[in-house]
Amino acid sequence: MPEAKRASLLLIGVDRYVLSACHRLGVDAVTVYGPYARDNGLQEIPDGGTAVFCDDHRNPEAVLTALHRAGLAGHRFDAVQTTDERALVTTALLGTALGCRTVDPGTAVLFRDKFLQKQRVRAAGVRTARTWLVEDIHLLDGDAPPLPFTPAVLKPVAGAGTELTSRVRDDAELVASARAYRRRRTPNRTFVAEEFMAGEEWTADGVVSDGEVVFYGLGEYGASCLSVIESGAPLRMRKFDPHAERWTYDLAGPVVHAALAALGARDGVFHMELFHDRGTGRIAFSECALRRGGALTQEEIHCKFNVDLGEAAVLCALGESPAPAVKVRPGTVGSSYLPSRAGVMLSCPTPEHLRQLPDVEFARIDVPPGTVLPDAFGATSQRIGQVMFTTASAGLLDQRVEQTRSWFLDRLRVMPHEVFTRQLRDWNRDAGETDYADVLYDPDGR
Template sequence: MGEPAPLAVAYDVGSVSPAEIAVGVAGLVPVAFLLPHSPHVRKLRPVLSRLGRVVQLTGRPERDVVLVRRLAPAGVLTFSENLLRVTAGLAHDLGLPGHTPEVAEVLTDKYRQRERLRVAGVDAVRCHLVPDAAAWERALSAVGLPAVVKPVHGQGSRGTFAVRDRVEAEGVRSRLFEDPGGAWVVEEFLQGRPSGTLGDYVSVETATGPDGTKVLAMTGKHPLTPPFRETGQFWPAALPHEDHAAVSDLAVRAVTALGVTTGVCHTEVKLTPGGPRIIEVNGRLGGHLNELSRRASGVDLVRTAALLALGAPSPPAPTPPGRVYFQFNGLAPVRPGQLRALTGGDDVRCLEGITGYRPYVSPGDHLPGGVGSVFMDLLTGDVPDHRAMVDLLNRALPLLRYEFTDGATTWIEHPRQAQADDPAPQNPPCATASPNRLETDSGNRQQTI
């Protein structure tokens, strides 16, 4: 008897980790990884080859569908934003469940997505396409100020700017068109309602299968770091019942209007004084949500996505957790630089309520700068309520310290920019924490994480 037909998973940067994929699919079907040519894939190819079969994509759709057809896959799936269109084309050509090519185009094109939602009567956020510098002034006049400027294609807040007045508009315009070729959108700025110590937006995680779309969970967010840099999330969101219902309804209507028939979607929603508004709909699992879901509810969202790709019905929503489970990500600096030291990990791990601290970078790494949400690390924990979460983060974050250099100067940052100038605690929270220091004169980097 032959091996069962595999699940073909297109893998690249921005995906959940190879280990999460292997764990999520374990016991269902074998995994075959479809790999584009990219630096990220080259680095991780040895790991991927140990977890499943590896197929190198050529970048030519007519050739790649032949390669994948030879696998006779039971389903095709991706967790990477930049492979949504590739995966949709493969699913369509092979007659498998998934986004259609047309749906994938709308999900990955911010202008077309806004237009589809407006025409469907779901949400009419003013939006204007800027294909080149000549359209810049028309876009500003049509949308008005303040506004948000985004690349038509992109993720992780990369290249996203706030434009509050004409002075900022001129500064952004000069940056956008230094390198011609990219298209942009200018959108209405959605002003969030007062939200205290929590973020003024949430995300809605949905599952769509043969039986329709269901809300799996609503994810609360920490406040953004300007301009629109994400710093983490938590379950459950801190919303009253009526807001929860309105946000859920809006997200389901948005996913339906965009034509989604299969898969997990991640819809970001702004909480404004006039009600919930769509920020954007993403046609794949949101970043770090599988880790959060597994801790908070025991539900593996990678497995959920795999089952949907294999044609299974939408699963029931996880039971809401009785505690608040959170993640917090320190952000790489907007200014380019080389990391010299990342310290404080031992001290943070000693705090009650913190369940993990994982750095994503190491001394010597060069960080390119920019306004995207590039994460330095992941801090996880769980506490009785949202107030306790805020209190714990206020104690934990000043303990973490990042030291950078650009060759001419050296500077220090902390995970939350608003706390960057706060003095670090003089006493570590537990006596066993070893000191973290950097000896720069000799070039000998010492780090305890």
């Protein structure tokens, strides 16, 4: 009997968990990647896989021409998949051009454009923020019409990771932000102002297959993503237990299902953000992406629920129905970004060192020594490293997070920048390195 043909999957961008799932499932993966992945080197394409480099993996022209140069012009792919938020529409267009399975382009647009997304969800009767479109932020100036609501959250209409996101309290702050973006010549020009919604920021991460939600897990941020960017504090997350905290699922479940249905989600992994008003007990939709959540979402969901979102993404892309064998781990699963200091990083504790600390389940350092660390990270996708914990309670998780952050910061060695040469000499001397003081030649003492 001839061997069954292996499924062939075109991956846009590098996702080590998706690649690992392809290897386990016997799927032939071709990964198209761009300069950032090549230069960063954090996520490597394993040996045995096919890797195709292009100038911009988010550009359909760059991807198609690269496939032709690689001799894959006539290759028959079964599906196209991405975990890259900004490559979702590109993936939809490529699948259409190549005649294989992918997300519908119109659906992809709804999952990328925050203005259109909220319009669609609001029309379906789901509570969400009012929105106001700014077609070109660079042209917004003193003669701009007044905001229809204040305060508001200003963000790129198709952004990600809270990048270029700010809170504006009145028309003057809106114009000031617009002028700042114009001075910076930001590539993002179309923005949306959203009605500011107070409350706790929750997350829902799950899998939808053939239009049905087959799994989702709820969680919360320690503080909203916007407040993290404003304060510079490290991001924190934890997952809600569906048994001990069943009330969260009862409250948020209807919103999760209704929003996904309104947006036309058919097959794939999703990451949704919600607002919980503790005073009223109401849930409001914030936004949703048709890809896995960032930070340690993959690891947290796998640890807490025994669900591999990377594998689910591969199966959904190929049109196969995932059947997650959900097994809820008792206790609390959560994670935190590690703290940073501005300057050039000389060294820091390794993941192995971090994993030896109490209740640390997993750790990753995202930047190597020699990296120039900024005064503050400008997006939730930027960090020095991350740690995941498993504890007996949410209170103990809080303790472990603070202890680990303090321990890490004490051992983080950063050479400050913008200092005098004398300060650098003193710093090296105090750090126990060679003393670079001036010396005199002594023929006798040599």
